[in-house]
Amino acid sequence: xxxxxxxxxxxxxxxxxxxxxxxxxxxxxxxxxxxxxxxxxxxxxxxxxxxxxxxxxxxxxxxxxxxxxxxxxxxxxxxxxxxxxxxxxxxxxxxxxxxxxxxxxxxxxxxxxxxxxxxxxxxxxxxxxxxxxxxxxxxxxxxxxxxxxxxxxxxxxxxxxxxxxxxxxxxxxxxxxxxxxxxxxxxxxxxxxxxxxxxxxxxxxxxxxxxxxxxxxxxxxxxxxxxxxxxxxxxxxxxxxxxxxxxxxxxxxxxxxxxxxxxxxxxxxxxxxxxxxxxxxxxxxxxxxxxxxxxxxxxxxxxxxxxxxxxxxxxxxxxxxxxxxxxxxxxxxxxxxxxxxxxxxxxxxxxxxxxxxxxxxxxxxxxxxxxxxxxxxxxxxxxxxxxxxxxxxxxxxxxxxxxxxxxxxxxxxxxxxxxxxxxxxxxxxxxxxxxxxxxxxxxxxxxxxxxxxxxxxxxxxxxxxxxxxxxxxxxxxxxxxxxxxxxxxxxxxxxxxxxxxxxxxxxxxxxxxxxxxxxxxxxxxxxxxxxxxxxxxxxxxxxxxxxxxxxxxxxxxxxxxxxxxxxxxxxxxxxxxxxxxxxxxxxx
Numbered sequence: 001x002x003x004x005x006x007x008x009x010x011x012x013x014x015x016x017x018x019x020x021x022x023x024x025x026x027x028x029x030x031x032x033x034x035x036x037x038x039x040x041x042x043x044x045x046x047x048x049x050x051x052x053x054x055x056x057x058x059x060x061x062x063x064x065x066x067x068x069x070x071x072x073x074x075x076x077x078x079x080x081x082x083x084x085x086x087x088x089x090x091x092x093x094x095x096x097x098x099x100x101x102x103x104x105x106x107x108x109x110x111x112x113x114x115x116x117x118x119x120x121x122x123x124x125x126x127x128x129x130x131x132x133x134x135x136x137x138x139x140x141x142x143x144x145x146x147x148x149x150x151x152x153x154x155x156x157x158x159x160x161x162x163x164x165x166x167x168x169x170x171x172x173x174x175x176x177x178x179x180x181x182x183x184x185x186x187x188x189x190x191x192x193x194x195x196x197x198x199x200x201x202x203x204x205x206x207x208x209x210x211x212x213x214x215x216x217x218x219x220x221x222x223x224x225x226x227x228x229x230x231x232x233x234x235x236x237x238x239x240x241x242x243x244x245x246x247x248x249x250x251x252x253x254x255x256x257x258x259x260x261x262x263x264x265x266x267x268x269x270x271x272x273x274x275x276x277x278x279x280x281x282x283x284x285x286x287x288x289x290x291x292x293x294x295x296x297x298x299x300x301x302x303x304x305x306x307x308x309x310x311x312x313x314x315x316x317x318x319x320x321x322x323x324x325x326x327x328x329x330x331x332x333x334x335x336x337x338x339x340x341x342x343x344x345x346x347x348x349x350x351x352x353x354x355x356x357x358x359x360x361x362x363x364x365x366x367x368x369x370x371x372x373x374x375x376x377x378x379x380x381x382x383x384x385x386x387x388x389x390x391x392x393x394x395x396x397x398x399x400x401x402x403x404x405x406x407x408x409x410x411x412x413x414x415x416x417x418x419x420x421x422x423x424x425x426x427x428x429x430x431x432x433x434x435x436x437x438x439x440x441x442x443x444x445x446x447x448x449x450x451x452x453x454x455x456x457x458x459x460x461x462x463x464x465x466x467x468x469x470x471x472x473x474x475x476x477x478x479x480x481x482x483x484x485x486x487x488x489x490x491x492x493x494x495x496x497x498x499x500x501x502x503x504x505x506x507x508x509x510x511x512x513x514x515x516x517x518x519x520x521x522x523x524x525x526x527x528x529x530x531x532x533x534x535x536x537x538x539x540x541x542x543x544x545x546x547x548x549x550x551x552x553x554x555x556x557x558x559x560x561x562x563x564x565x566x567x568x569x570x571x572x573x574x575x576x577x578x579x580x581x582x583x584x585x586x587x588x
Contacts, residue, residue: 104254141375231275245262321534499555
């Protein structure tokens with residue numbers, strides 16, 4: 001009898017200290033009834049099963065995740081401008097090399113000419129691995145937004161991405177180094193004197209690949225958490241090191257193109273190390289460690305197994321094919337225009353470079369969709385109204401159950417639970433039912449808010465894309481005048497540019513809006529359609545450009561095909577997203 005009252009008193013004291021206990025009706029009815037049916041409790045303790053239940057709605061309202069709210073236009077611009085700076089400063093590294101080599105009095109024309117093929121070979125092959133940034137953003141955001149084990153999942157994604165990028169960086173180093181003679185010789189054409197300098201520059205630049213690809217992954221991880229300032233700082237640090245290195249190696253030590261390549265390689269290494277340092281420092285602070293701790297290094301820096309790498313590559317594969325298709329398409333336009341003569345080819349080269357510059361603005365809008373939309377997706381999937389719960393109370397119940405034999409030895413009645421306790425359980429059932437109903441209503445309201453926020457964010461991204469498209473289109477009006485004064489002095493090239501400018505405007509106009517919708521496709525992982533669209537449109541585009549080449553239609557014919565390609569992509573992405581948003585999980 002003393003043991004019985006001691007256990008009752010222990011349970012009462014525990015219940016009084018509990019602030020919030022949510023337990024399902026099944027757990028209460030089965031666990032409590034089955035474990036206490038042998039216990040005869042005094043009728044004076046009828047409130048033993050009356051728990052203090054806190055309103056789930058109020059608790060949820062107080063802990064609203066700031067990531068899942070609809071971003072304002074000012075917030076999107078604060079994210080977009082540093083992101084734009086990141087991608088605009090990347091080509092500047094190559095431009096700095098060209099400028100410093102060009103103004104050096106000891107540099108020859110052959111060295112300056114060699115930078116063109118060298119930069120084209122290194123930058124184009126590095127661009128193919130941008131798929132790792134896209135994959136890291138998507139996987140990392142979804143891991144952070146996971147309802148269970150978000151910290152371990154995000155650590156796993158980041159570690160897998162960094163390790164795989166390092167492997168690809170070593171692979172890219174080997175490819176760029178080995179195939180530089182063949183590619184540079186092909187790109188230099190009749191400029192035989194530039195071939196040795198181009199090979200020298202490309203091979204030294206190749207050693208930056210093991211740093212360049214982890215930089216892509218690290219930048220994507222920062223962008224996934226809506227931090228575009230830190231990657232911008234890293235790029236600025238790299239640009240500063242590049243300028244100092246170019247002036248030292250080229251102007252002071254007279255190392256020519258080799259010095260320019262060394263400076264760029266060292267600058268990329270500095271940028272990568274800065275990003276990794278900031279990332280590990282922030283993680284150490286999150287773990288309440290003032291310096292980079294071994295605990296953080298062990299958690300985020302580890303070698304994944306082969307199965308994990310293959311799973312990561314399976315997600316990256318379609319993205320790589322899409323980027324490969326884009327690279328082939330833009331390169332093929334130059335090949336299609338080459339049969340029309342030097343004037344047409346020069347005009348096309350100027351216009352396509354302007355177009356690729358405007359494409360950077362579209363990439364920024366796509367990054368907005370990829371970064372902000374996944375935060376809404378986790379709460380948009382319907383979840384059951386009842387949740388399996390395991391509370392500390394179970395241990396107390398287990399201890400009571402383990403004492404059944406001792407209690408039974410006191411000849412306590414064990415055939416049935418007293419009526420007063422049965423009524424108390426029914427009262428608890430009623431309370432839990434109302435709590436479960438409140439939980440269901442709260443989950444549904446949160447889902448509705450996430451769907452509305454998801455659609456509102458898409459609308460804002462598309463609005464920004466449309467605005468930038470119009471702005472870029474307006475700038476293209478002055479293309480021929482700008483090119484004539486700063487890029488070329490040929491009147492024939494200017495006249496050709498004047499005939500191409502309207503087509504360039506029509507190509508630039510839908511680009512940012514189209515990439516906003518493409519970003520939605522990436523965010524919701526509609527990879528099958530994404531790959532289908534690019535493979536089929538690439539076949540049509542190459543077939544048309546082959547006709548342009550054989551019929552000698554020149555730059556205007558090439559750009560007519562580009563206009564059709566741009567508007568076709570916009571139409572298909574818009575139709576696809578419209579039907580996707582009609583599915584039940586995207587409806588309130």
